Amino acid sequence: MGGCAGSRRRFSDSEGEETVPEPRLPLLDHQGAHWKNAVGFWLLGLCNNFSYVVMLSAAHDILSHKRTSGNQSHVDPGPTPIPHNSSSRFDCNSVSTAAVLLADILPTLVIKLLAPLGLHLLPYSPRVLVSGICAAGSFVLVAFSHSVGTSLCGVVFASISSGLGEVTFLSLTAFYPSYFLLLTSPEAQDPGGEEEAESAARQPLIRTEAPESKPGSSSSLSLRERWTVFKGLLWYIVPLVVVYFAEYFINQGLFELLFFRNTSLSHAQQYRWYQMLYQAGVFASRSSLRCCRIRFTWALALLQCLNLVFLLADVWFSFLPSIYLVFLIILYEGLLGGAAYVNTFHNIALETSDEHREFAMAATCISDTLGISLSGLLALPLHDFLCQLS
Numbered sequence: 001m002g003g004c005a006g007s008r009r010r011f012s013d014s015e016g017e018e019t020v021p022e023p024r025l026p027l028l029d030h031q032g033a034h035w036k037n038a039v040g041f042w043l044l045g046l047c048n049n050f051s052y053v054v055m056l057s058a059a060h061d062i063l064s065h066k067r068t069s070g071n072q073s074h075v076d077p078g079p080t081p082i083p084h085n086s087s088s089r090f091d092c093n094s095v096s097t098a099a100v101l102l103a104d105i106l107p108t109l110v111i112k113l114l115a116p117l118g119l120h121l122l123p124y125s126p127r128v129l130v131s132g133i134c135a136a137g138s139f140v141l142v143a144f145s146h147s148v149g150t151s152l153c154g155v156v157f158a159s160i161s162s163g164l165g166e167v168t169f170l171s172l173t174a175f176y177p178s179y180f181l182l183l184t185s186p187e188a189q190d191p192g193g194e195e196e197a198e199s200a201a202r203q204p205l206i207r208t209e210a211p212e213s214k215p216g217s218s219s220s221l222s223l224r225e226r227w228t229v230f231k232g233l234l235w236y237i238v239p240l241v242v243v244y245f246a247e248y249f250i251n252q253g254l255f256e257l258l259f260f261r262n263t264s265l266s267h268a269q270q271y272r273w274y275q276m277l278y279q280a281g282v283f284a285s286r287s288s289l290r291c292c293r294i295r296f297t298w299a300l301a302l303l304q305c306l307n308l309v310f311l312l313a314d315v316w317f318s319f320l321p322s323i324y325l326v327f328l329i330i331l332y333e334g335l336l337g338g339a340a341y342v343n344t345f346h347n348i349a350l351e352t353s354d355e356h357r358e359f360a361m362a363a364t365c366i367s368d369t370l371g372i373s374l375s376g377l378l379a380l381p382l383h384d385f386l387c388q389l390s
Contacts, residue, residue: 048165051135051158057275059100062151063093096383101252101376103155108163112366115167127168134161174358237367242301243340244371246308253379260323281334286342300340
């Protein structure tokens with residue numbers, strides 16, 4: 001294409017000279033393909049996180065595991081909760097909700113650690129199929145379980161589904177550069193964007209064909225090249241690890257302990273509202289890259305750490321007078337976490353070369369999982385310590 005954008009067919013001099021431009025896809029078709037790809041990835045991300053988020057939001061109920069006749073899950077909606085530990089100043093479960101977090105994240109951590117080494121050898125279609133089967137299996141196990149152990153097995157299946165899906169779909173974005181161009185203003189597109197647009201138009205995401213392979217994709221990178229690329233990614237990986245460590249330490253270590261007795265909401269209902277508002281913030285900020293882009297993600301990590309310190313102080317001193325103030329802080333926490341995630345991967349997509357992008361996406365997605373795993377490990381002893389306080 002380059003300098004011969006309008007390719008011409010030249011006849012011999014005896015027949016005269018005539019130029020006929022090759023048919024090209026209209027700009028409208030290019031834009032349509034871009035939007036179809038963006039909507040496709042948006043839906044894939046929404047569905048991929050669904051089981052993972054549901055399990056974390058139901059962590060308090062899974063550990064309480066109350067049952068009524070007919071094998072129906074039941075959570076008492078009454079305004080007066082019965083403390084699980086009457087000698088403690090907190091209304092604690094015997095096991096921290098961080099246990100559900102670990103069951104929901106450790107399998108994902110294993111998948112993401114192994115993914116950059118050989119997952120690219122497995123085609124995308126089987127990966128998506130396995131992810132879908134595990135997601136469905138997780139809901140079946142939790143819905144029909146009779147014990148906390150069986151429910152946690154269902155949570156593990158949700159983790160496998162989410163981890164495999166995330167690393168698969170993030171790697172897949174390397175074949176659809178127009179997805180990242182769509183998330184920014186049109187002026188951000190590079191001069192070669194027209195060629196990328198035609199390539200994307202030829203292989204829309206919402207179709208049965210596999211994406212065209214790029215020359216020099218991650219499958220051809222040597223170990224030395226992978227290590228060099230990974231070291232360059234640490235500028236983005238470390239802040240994202242810190243952001244997710246802080247926010248999930250709040251979510252699974254402190255949410256259960258941020259219990260207000262002067263409201264009409266039960267303990268389980270308060271916990272669910274916390275999780276819902278956090279996820280609402282994440283959802284909004286992950287979908288807002290077109291409106292707001294952040295280059296220095298370390299600033300988001302610092303703000304999230306301040307959130308953690310503030311809420312930990314409130315758990316200890318109980319100085320916040322209303323649960324609605326906590327609602328606002330948690331919504332803000334979700335906005336910070338979602339912004340850190342989407343801006344990290346957007347910056348990587350812009351700053352990595354085509355041959356390194358697929359590997360860079362797969363390698364960087366270990367960041368959030370590593371931070372979440374560390375927070376779960378530290379939240380367990382914190383829960384036990386605080387719940388022993390009289």
